Amino acid sequence: xxxxxxxxxSILEIKxxxxxxxxxxxxxxxxxxxxxxxxxxxxxxIVGESGCGKSTLAFAIMGYLDRNGxxxxxxxxxxxxxxxxxxxxxxRNIWGNELNxxxxxxxxxxxxxxxxxxxIGEVLETHEGLSEKxxxxxxxxxxxxxxxxxxxxxxxxxxxxxSGGMRQRVCLAMALVSHPKLLIMDEPTTxxxxxxxxxxxxxxxxxxxxxxxxxxxxxxDLGVVYEVSDRxxxxxxxxxxxxxxxxxxxxxxxxxxxxxxxxxxxxxSAETRKGKLRPIEGSVxxxxxxxxxxxxxxxxxxKQEGCTGTEPDFSEVTEDHYARCYETxxxxxxxxxxxxxxxxxxxxKDEEAERKTILQAENVKKYFGESGGGLFDLGEEDERxxxxxxxxxxxxxxxxxxxVGESGCGKSTLAxTIIGLEDITDGQIKLEDKDISVPxxxxxxxxxxxxxxxFQDPRATLNPKRTIKQTIMRPIRLAGATHEEARDKTRExxxxxxxxxxxMDRHPDQLSGGQKQRVAIARAFASxxxxxxxxxxxxxxxxxxxxxxxxxxLDLQDDLDTSFxxxxxxxxxxxxxxxxxxxxxxxxxxxxxxxxxxxxxxYHPYTEALLSSVSVPDPDVDQKRxxxxxxxxxxxxxxxxxxxxxxxxxxxxxxxxxxxPPRRVDEEEEHVIxxxxxxxxxxxxxxxLQK
Amino acid sequence: MESLLRRARNxxxxxxxxxxxxxxxxxxSIIFVWVVVALxxxxxxxxxxxxxxxxxxxxxxxxxxxxxxxxxxxxxFSRVIMGSRSVLLLASSATLMxxxxxxxxxxxxxxxxxxVDEVVMRFMDILMSFPALLFAMLILGIFGPSTFGxxxxxxxxxxxxxxxxxxxxxLEVKEKxxxxxxxxxxxxxxxxxxxxxxxNIWGPLGVEASVRFGYAIFLSASLGFLGLGVQxxxxxxxxxxxxxxxxxxxxxxxxxxxxxxxxSLVVAVNFLADAxxxxxxxxx
Numbered sequence: 001x002x003x004x005x006x007x008x009x010s011i012l013e014i015k016x017x018x019x020x021x022x023x024x025x026x027x028x029x030x031x032x033x034x035x036x037x038x039x040x041x042x043x044x045x046i047v048g049e050s051g052c053g054k055s056t057l058a059f060a061i062m063g064y065l066d067r068n069g070x071x072x073x074x075x076x077x078x079x080x081x082x083x084x085x086x087x088x089x090x091x092r093n094i095w096g097n098e099l100n101x102x103x104x105x106x107x108x109x110x111x112x113x114x115x116x117x118x119x120i121g122e123v124l125e126t127h128e129g130l131s132e133k134x135x136x137x138x139x140x141x142x143x144x145x146x147x148x149x150x151x152x153x154x155x156x157x158x159x160x161x162x163s164g165g166m167r168q169r170v171c172l173a174m175a176l177v178s179h180p181k182l183l184i185m186d187e188p189t190t191x192x193x194x195x196x197x198x199x200x201x202x203x204x205x206x207x208x209x210x211x212x213x214x215x216x217x218x219x220x221d222l223g224v225v226y227e228v229s230d231r232x233x234x235x236x237x238x239x240x241x242x243x244x245x246x247x248x249x250x251x252x253x254x255x256x257x258x259x260x261x262x263x264x265x266x267x268x269s270a271e272t273r274k275g276k277l278r279p280i281e282g283s284v285x286x287x288x289x290x291x292x293x294x295x296x297x298x299x300x301x302x303k304q305e306g307c308t309g310t311e312p313d314f315s316e317v318t319e320d321h322y323a324r325c326y327e328t329x330x331x332x333x334x335x336x337x338x339x340x341x342x343x344x345x346x347x348x349k350d351e352e353a354e355r356k357t358i359l360q361a362e363n364v365k366k367y368f369g370e371s372g373g374g375l376f377d378l379g380e381e382d383e384r385x386x387x388x389x390x391x392x393x394x395x396x397x398x399x400x401x402x403x404v405g406e407s408g409c410g411k412s413t414l415a416x417t418i419i420g421l422e423d424i425t426d427g428q429i430k431l432e433d434k435d436i437s438v439p440x441x442x443x444x445x446x447x448x449x450x451x452x453x454x455f456q457d458p459r460a461t462l463n464p465k466r467t468i469k470q471t472i473m474r475p476i477r478l479a480g481a482t483h484e485e486a487r488d489k490t491r492e493x494x495x496x497x498x499x500x501x502x503x504m505d506r507h508p509d510q511l512s513g514g515q516k517q518r519v520a521i522a523r524a525f526a527s528x529x530x531x532x533x534x535x536x537x538x539x540x541x542x543x544x545x546x547x548x549x550x551x552x553x554l555d556l557q558d559d560l561d562t563s564f565x566x567x568x569x570x571x572x573x574x575x576x577x578x579x580x581x582x583x584x585x586x587x588x589x590x591x592x593x594x595x596x597x598x599x600x601x602x603y604h605p606y607t608e609a610l611l612s613s614v615s616v617p618d619p620d621v622d623q624k625r626x627x628x629x630x631x632x633x634x635x636x637x638x639x640x641x642x643x644x645x646x647x648x649x650x651x652x653x654x655x656x657x658x659x660x661p662p663r664r665v666d667e668e669e670e671h672v673i674x675x676x677x678x679x680x681x682x683x684x685x686x687x688x689l690q691k
Numbered sequence: 692m693e694s695l696l697r698r699a700r701n702x703x704x705x706x707x708x709x710x711x712x713x714x715x716x717x718x719x720s721i722i723f724v725w726v727v728v729a730l731x732x733x734x735x736x737x738x739x740x741x742x743x744x745x746x747x748x749x750x751x752x753x754x755x756x757x758x759x760x761x762x763x764x765x766x767x768f769s770r771v772i773m774g775s776r777s778v779l780l781l782a783s784s785a786t787l788m789x790x791x792x793x794x795x796x797x798x799x800x801x802x803x804x805x806x807v808d809e810v811v812m813r814f815m816d817i818l819m820s821f822p823a824l825l826f827a828m829l830i831l832g833i834f835g836p837s838t839f840g841x842x843x844x845x846x847x848x849x850x851x852x853x854x855x856x857x858x859x860x861x862l863e864v865k866e867k868x869x870x871x872x873x874x875x876x877x878x879x880x881x882x883x884x885x886x887x888x889x890x891n892i893w894g895p896l897g898v899e900a901s902v903r904f905g906y907a908i909f910l911s912a913s914l915g916f917l918g919l920g921v922q923x924x925x926x927x928x929x930x931x932x933x934x935x936x937x938x939x940x941x942x943x944x945x946x947x948x949x950x951x952x953x954x955s956l957v958v959a960v961n962f963l964a965d966a967x968x969x970x971x972x973x974x975x
Contacts, residue, residue, distance in 0.1 A: 421874060440877060448875070453871075453872070455868040457868060460868045460869060463887055475876055478877070527876075
C-alpha cells in the first residue's frame with residue numbers, strides 16, 4: 001500500500017487518479033494512479049519530461065480533457081468536493097473563479113480582438129457581479145500588483161501591442177483577479193527570455209505571500225521549480241516517483257530518476273568544462289510499452305532483481321519525503337555527487353596557439369527592410385530592422401564559439417548570414433582565407449560543403465517523404481562520392497550518431513525527436529565540413545536526451561576537429577559546451593571572450609544580469625539578484641549610444657545615451673567588453689554565482 | 692524492382708484505408724465498373740454502336756435492346772458502353788494535364804515568389820474568371836471541335852485551380868528547415884521544387900485533382916452536348932444527350948440512360964474525392 005501524505009486543510013486532494021486516452025490502437029493510460037495533497041497556500045511543483053503525464057494531470061484537474069480523454073477512476077477533491085465527475089455546466093461556475101490555469105503560450109490564451117481590460121474585467125463581471133467600472137478598477141489594481149507599469153494604458157490595449165512577458169503577466173492577472181482557490185500553471189515561463197522569466201518568478205513568489213494562493217506549478221526545469229515551489233513531485237510514466245519538500249528533493253534526491261535528472265543538466269559555472277555530461281541511459285518509456293515492475297528499471301543504475309517484479313509502492317523514506325523505489329537504501333548510501341560533468345572522460349585539446357582561424361567575421365551587419373526613400377517618403381527616419389549591427393567574431397579550428405542572447409538580439413540572423421541564407425548588408429565574412437560575404441547563390445561548391453547547420457526543430461528538419469538513407473546520402477553524393485561509397489559512409493555516420501543501420505530505410509515519422517536530431521547531426525557532418533552552426537539544437541528536446549546530444553557533438557568534434565558556432569539562449573548549455581562565448585544584445589556584441597572569462601568578473605552589465613536571472617537548482621550556490629527593468633527595445637528603433645542603456649543597472653550617465661561604448665580589451669586581446677565603465681571598476685564587481 | 696514492390700504495397704495500403712469510408716468504397720466500385728466497361732467495350736457491347744437497325748428505330752428498352760434504340764435504330768446500350776471510353780479518356784487526360792501544368796506553376800510561383808509569382812498568378816486569375824463553358828466554347832469555336840481540343844481546353848480551364856492549391860501547399864512547406872537545409876547544400880531551385888517540395892504536396896493536390904476530375908467529366912459531357920467535342924458518329928455521352936434532345940417527350944430512354952451514366956460517374960468521383968480528403972486529414 002502506498003503511503004499517502006495527510007494534509008489537514010488541503011485545498012486539493014487527488015486520490016488514485018487514473019486518466020486514459022482512447023486511441024485507434026486501444027486505450028493509453030497517461031496517468032496511472034496519482035495521489036497528491038496540497039495544503040492551502042502551498043506551491044506544489046510537478047516536474048517531468050515529455051510524456052510523463054504532468055499536463056494530462058493538469059487538464060484532468062481542470063476538467064479540460066479532450067474528447068478522447070477520460071478520468072477512468074479516482075477522485076479530485078477541490079476544497080473537499082469531488083470535481084472529477086462534475087458536468088461542464090457545473091464546472092463553468094468555478095472555471096475562472098475558484099479554479100484557474102495559466103498556460104505556456106500567453107498569445108494563445110488571450111483573445112486578439114478584445115482589449116485587455118475587457119478580457120480581465122469579464123471574469124469579475126461574470127463571477128463577482130461587479131459593474132463595468134468597478135471591474136476596470138480592480139483590473140488596474142491587479143495589473144499594478146503584477147508590476148505592469150502604466151496599467152491604465154495596458155487596460156485599453158490589445159494583446160498584440162504587448163510584449164511576451166507582459167502578455168504572460170496579463171494572463172496571470174486574469175487568473176488571479178478572482179482570488180482562486182487553486183491556480184495551475186503549466187510551464188508558464190518556458191517560452192520567455194530568461195530575464196523576463198526571472199521577473200515573473202519573482203512576481204509569483206510575491207503573490208503567493210500576498211494572496212495565499214495555492215499553486216500547482218508544472219515544469220520540466222528543475223531550477224525553476226526550485227525557486228518557486230515549496231514541495232515538488234517528480235513524475236515518470238504516469239505516476240509520481242518522488243515527492244517531498246523542494247529543498248530536500250533538490251539537495252538530496254532519493255529516487256534514481258531524480259538524481260539522474262539533476263545530474264544531467266549542465267550548470268552555469270566558471271569552471272571550464274572538462275568531462276562528459278551524464279545522460280540518463282536509454283530513452284523515455286513509451287506509455288504503450290511499459291516494462292514490468294518499476295517503470296524506470298531499464299534505465300536505472302541501481303537496478304536489482306526485485307525491480308522487474310511488481311511496481312514498487314510510494315513510500316515515505318524520510319520525513320514527509322516519498323519515493324517509489326525498492327533500492328532507496330542503496331541510493332542514499334551512495335554519496336550524491338552533484339557535478340554534472342563526470343570527472344573521468346576528459347577531452348584533450350591541442351594548444352590554442354597552433355590552431356588556424358576557420359571563421360572570421362568583421363563588422364557584419366544585416367538590416368531588414370528598405371531604407372527611407374520609398375514612394376511616399378515623408379522624410380521619415382530609416383526604419384530598417386537592424387538585426388545585426390556590427391559584429392566581430394573569430395573562431396579557430398576545433399573550438400566552439402557559443403553565442404548567447406535573448407530574443408531579438410540577432411544571434412539567429414547572424415548565423416543565417418554566416419551560412420548564406422541571408423545576404424549580408426555590410427561587413428565581411430571569411431572562411432579560412434576565403435571571402436564568403438555573399439549569400440548561398442554566390443558561393444562555390446567547395447565553400448558550401450565546408451559550412452553546415454543543425455536546426456532547432458527536429459520535426460521540421462528532415463523531409464518527411466524521404467528515408468533516412470536518402471536524406472544522409474544526398475550531401476555525401478553532392479560531395480562527389482559514388483552510390484556505394486555514399487551508402488557505406490551513411491552507415492558509418494549513423495553509427496557515429498548511435499543509430500543502427502536499421503534506421504536507414506525508415507521515415508522521419510518513425511523516429512523520436514532525439515533520433516531525428518541525431519540524423520540531422522549526421523547529415524550536417526556528411527560532407528565533412530570545417531564549420532557547423534547549431535541553432536538551438538537541443539531546446540526542444542528533453543533534458544535527458546539533451547545531454548546525450550551534447551556529448552555526441554563533443555565526441556564528433558574531438559574526432560574530426562570540427563569547429564562549432566553554437567547559438568542558444570540557454571546559458572548553462574552554452575557555457576558548458578563553448579570554449580569561447582559571445583553575448584549579444586540588440587544586434588551588437590556586449591562581451592566576447594574565453595568562456596571562463598565571460599563567467600567571472602569583469603562582466604558586461606548585461607552578462608551580469610543574464611547570469612543572475614538563470615535558475616540554478618543548487619542550494620550551495622549563492623546567486624546575486626539583478627533584475628532588468630522594462631523589456632528589450634524594438635530592433636526597428638534602437639536606443640542611441642549604448643543600446644543597453646535603457647535597462648542597464650550600472651548606467652553611468654549621459655555618456656551611455658550619447659556615445660557608442662568603447663571596445664575594452666582584457667588580457668591578450670581575447671576578452672572584449674563594450675562598455676563605458678572602465679575594466680578596473682568592472683573587475684571589482686562581486687561574482688554573480690558563488691559556491 | 693524492390694522499390695516497385697514497395698510502391699505497390701503502399702498503393703494497396705492506401706486503397707484499403709480509402710475503403711474504410713463507405714461512400715469512398717461505393718465511389719471506387721462504380722468507377723472501377725466503368726473503367727472495366729470502357730476497357731472491355733467492344734467485347735461486352737452486344738452490337739456495334741454505329742450500326743443501324745432501321746426497322747427497330749425508337750424502340751423502348753427491351754430484352755433485345757436493354758437501353759432502347761435511337762432514331763437510327765442504334766442500340767443505346769452499346770452506345771452508352773462505348774461512350775464511356777471517350778468520357779474517361781477526355782476527362783482523365785484533361786485532369787492529368789491540369790495536374791502537371793498546375794502543379795508546376797504552383798511550385799514555381801509558390802517557391803520563387805516575387806514578381807514571377809505576382810505576374811503568373813494574375814494570369815491564372817484572369818483564366819479563372821472566364822466561365823468554363825464559355826471559355827471552352829470560345830476556343831473550340833475558333834479552332835474547331837476535336838478530341839484533342841477538348842482535352843487541352845478542359846486542362847487549361849482547371850489548371851489555375853490546381854496551381855492555387857499547389858501554391859498554397861508550397862507556401863506552407865517552403866519555410867521548413869529541411870528546405871533550408873537543401874538550400875544550404877546549394878541545391879538548385881529546380882531540385883528543391885521537384886524533389887524536395889513536390890512529394891510533400893501530393894496530399895492537397897490529390898484532393899483537388901480528384902474533385903477536378905469530377906468537374907472534367909461533366910464539362911466534357913457538356914461540350915459534347917454542344918457539339919464541340921467528339922464528333923458523331925463516335926458515341927459520347929454528351930453527344931447522346933444532344934441527339935436525344937428533340938425526342939425527349941416520346942423517346943425518353945434516349946436521354947435517361949446517358950444521363951444516368953454521367954450522373955453515376957460524377958457522383959462516384961465525388962465520393963472518391965471526399966474519401967481522399969478524409970484520408971489526407973487522417974480521418975481514415
